[in-house]
Amino acid sequence: MTSSLFLSIIITILVLSYALEQFAQYLNLRYHPEELPTELEGIYDQEEYDKSNDYHRATTNFSFLTSSVSLIIFILVLLTGLLGRVDGWLANFITQPWLRGVVFLIVMFIINDILTIPFQWFKTFTIEERFGFNKTTPKLFFADKLKGWALTSLIGGVLIAALLLLVQFLGQNFWLYFWAIMTAFSLFMAMFFTDLLLPLFNKLNPLDEGELKTAITDYAIQEDFEIKNTLVMDGSKRSTKANAFFSGLGKQKKIVLYDTLVDTMDTEEIVAVMAHEVGHNKKRHIPLMMTMSIVQIGVILFLLSRMIFSVELSQALGSTQAVAAPHLNLIAFSLLFTPISLAIGFFTNWLSRKFEFEADAFASHTASKAGMANALKKLATKNLSNMVPHPFYVALHYDHPPVMERLKAIEKL
Ligand SMILES: [Zn+2]
Numbered sequence: 001m002t003s004s005l006f007l008s009i010i011i012t013i014l015v016l017s018y019a020l021e022q023f024a025q026y027l028n029l030r031y032h033p034e035e036l037p038t039e040l041e042g043i044y045d046q047e048e049y050d051k052s053n054d055y056h057r058a059t060t061n062f063s064f065l066t067s068s069v070s071l072i073i074f075i076l077v078l079l080t081g082l083l084g085r086v087d088g089w090l091a092n093f094i095t096q097p098w099l100r101g102v103v104f105l106i107v108m109f110i111i112n113d114i115l116t117i118p119f120q121w122f123k124t125f126t127i128e129e130r131f132g133f134n135k136t137t138p139k140l141f142f143a144d145k146l147k148g149w150a151l152t153s154l155i156g157g158v159l160i161a162a163l164l165l166l167v168q169f170l171g172q173n174f175w176l177y178f179w180a181i182m183t184a185f186s187l188f189m190a191m192f193f194t195d196l197l198l199p200l201f202n203k204l205n206p207l208d209e210g211e212l213k214t215a216i217t218d219y220a221i222q223e224d225f226e227i228k229n230t231l232v233m234d235g236s237k238r239s240t241k242a243n244a245f246f247s248g249l250g251k252q253k254k255i256v257l258y259d260t261l262v263d264t265m266d267t268e269e270i271v272a273v274m275a276h277e278v279g280h281n282k283k284r285h286i287p288l289m290m291t292m293s294i295v296q297i298g299v300i301l302f303l304l305s306r307m308i309f310s311v312e313l314s315q316a317l318g319s320t321q322a323v324a325a326p327h328l329n330l331i332a333f334s335l336l337f338t339p340i341s342l343a344i345g346f347f348t349n350w351l352s353r354k355f356e357f358e359a360d361a362f363a364s365h366t367a368s369k370a371g372m373a374n375a376l377k378k379l380a381t382k383n384l385s386n387m388v389p390h391p392f393y394v395a396l397h398y399d400h401p402p403v404m405e406r407l408k409a410i411e412k413l
Helices: 003-031 046-079 082-090 097-130 138-201 211-222 259-264 267-282 285-307 311-316 326-336 338-366 369-382 391-397 403-412
Strands: 204-206 229-233 244-247 254-258
Touching (some): 003 311, 046 097, 097 138, 097 326, 138 326, 229 259, 254 259, 267 338, 338 391, 338 403, 369 403
């Protein structure tokens, strides 16, 4: 394939996926009625419902703006061959191809993020602020940014360096070795994310002794479920939105509750939320999802190994050199892969939604049906969730079923 054909395909994919996303958002925006639907009575009143619609409209319009601007900028970058030119310029200083690749990708990542700061700023301090979610201060915003850049450069840099070194010295077989590295890395992150990375951004304290702690321990004993720790995280320092999750594998499992969740829910509801997470564990959802993602990484790496040495692909991004630039091809490949990842996304979202129903059912049976239903209602109202999303939008983006569907399913149990 010639480089200009590659470039045309990449731009077509970019434009089509943008169009698909905007179409889905348009459908979604028009889907909810202005009047409060009867099935939402008791969850939202008309005023809260209006507010959730306003929030939804504001975030959708804003995402239309950001994705349009980034599409235009990105197409200009591609058409002018800017990426290849920057790479050619870097080659004057760094002769080792793998090292040049690492520097190039880290610099591109940071430049890209700097360009989006005005948008992130507006989202946090205007939209989230207007709807009463935002608790982030400008100082915290920039501290998060710097920490995020440092961490991504460090972890991403090491992984990219490993990948490009393998590519440079092993040739096409690199993918098998890098697959092993990525598998080890995924397992490591699943085990130690809460211990190593999360504390850099949040404070985690053990849950105080008391009624809630006792109820959680009792439930864990009842279900013969070993947890190492129950932690409360200061989510309220960034946002009023609430959440809870499990982390770790085997005997290292920890439950993390946002302080915003602990403050708004009663004991019965929090135990139900925890029971839901236990359900994911008992039903083996977590190892299954993990295995699927590891297989997926293997397939992606294999496909990558067929394209990463293509000189024409590098030239499509503006390279003027006679040899392939694997780091440029990495970017090109990720763009070419968009349609496949969209298809995979449809499937994994569907499976994940199915698992959510199963976990809700588990929590309803082993903890409390009313607790689970009330917890979902409170989460939805607190986060101003869109209660009536369009089915196509759900298929595209939702890894959790819409709250109304979950409530209906719980009712039927
Ligand atoms: Zn879940």
